[in-house]
Amino acid sequence: MIRLGAGRPDRIVALGAHCDDIAIGAGGTLLTMCRARPGLRVDALVLSGGGGEREQEERDALAAFCPDADLRLTVLKLPDGRLPAHWGEAKASVEELRGRTEPELVLAPRTEDAHQDHRGLAQLVTTAFRDHLVLGYEIVKWDGDLGRPTAYQPLSPEVAEEKVRLLQEHYPSQRHRPWYDREAFLGLARIRGIECHERYAEAFALTKVTLDLGTPDRRG
Template identity: 35%
Template sequence: MAGLAGKGLGTMLHTLLNPGQTPLRVLCLGAHCDDIEIGCGGSLLALLESRNDVEITWVVFASNGERRAEAQMGARLFAQGSLSLDIRILDFRDGFLPTEPVRLKETFESIKASTPSPDLIFTHYRQDLHQDHRAVSDLTWNTFRNNLILEYEIPKWDGDIGQPNVFVPLAKHNGDTKIHHLQQAYRSQAEKPWFSHDLFWSLMRIRGMECNADETIAEAFYSRKMIIAV
């Protein structure tokens, strides 16, 4: 994707997707309540800023109590301006997704059956060291075999940040809005040392440097299979 460095989200999408495709259907999958927002929130904000025909299905697998309400708020904040938003906050137990393989697989099949075929899927990075993240990533590929899938990254103590191959340069105001929305929606996480403005900005800044982004920040993804129509 080096040829798209610094060119912005619109160029990337017009290269990866049929430019005439409308509506644009996006499926966002997250193991936990803030994963989608952290992993691809800036890209969603940029996408919705550039298009008014985006339909979003937003699925969070593990939640309970206060976190469920936070996830609802996060989805609505980040999906403002979408043509439609289908939020599904499920009740799997945090940290135990791999221990419920049958139920998890059935849930993925239900998502596939009840969702129009997505043009773009955001999911977890396959090499993520969190067991829940890996389970969601593996079943995304197992279930959606003919769709464009971009795997996002989550910074954490495991130190598993890798070398992504797809970059989405962001405007600085989208980076600021991403962090503001995260802090607004997820107040229960405010005291955690990793849930901070400087951490979120630092990762976007590093990825922006790597792709020579015009406004210095970017989000990055991993693509294992991509089809480009010429």
């Protein structure tokens, strides 16, 4: 499997349409990065769920998924499932975030996501973070919109198990959903691991990247 590194980022951005989107789509990646680089700055923006139980769940969860990180989380109050009707406010919030950070990596929903809120946010990200490495995470759901990803972050068995445990622990409001269980989360991670010759992995859509294949070899 070909491996391309993205260096050691000092700042990343994580965006979600709903509380728990970031953790479901990229929780293992956040755990891996934050443990490898204490003090990593993580600017996170969630468009809905603010002001209630869901916001507190999100704050507790992302604090656990980003250990020893400089986490700066904003949770807005846009209505769930109504992003098209609140496009201006959503766009302004994404652009405001862009104006106060210069990340080396952006984690966001895929532009092909079947959920209109996820897809809408993904479209906003491409207009605000135009020259950044953007990894589009996937969220398992009833729509069955999982595709063929182009990038993988391997997860150690310990991190994969920790991700599932934290999802179950910190989002009690979601436990009633038929797909919100250990088998779904760990099963998808196992499938994505098979695809990249690892035990577990998270997968991402990568739409554009510039390669530097002409750097002189300075070894010896």
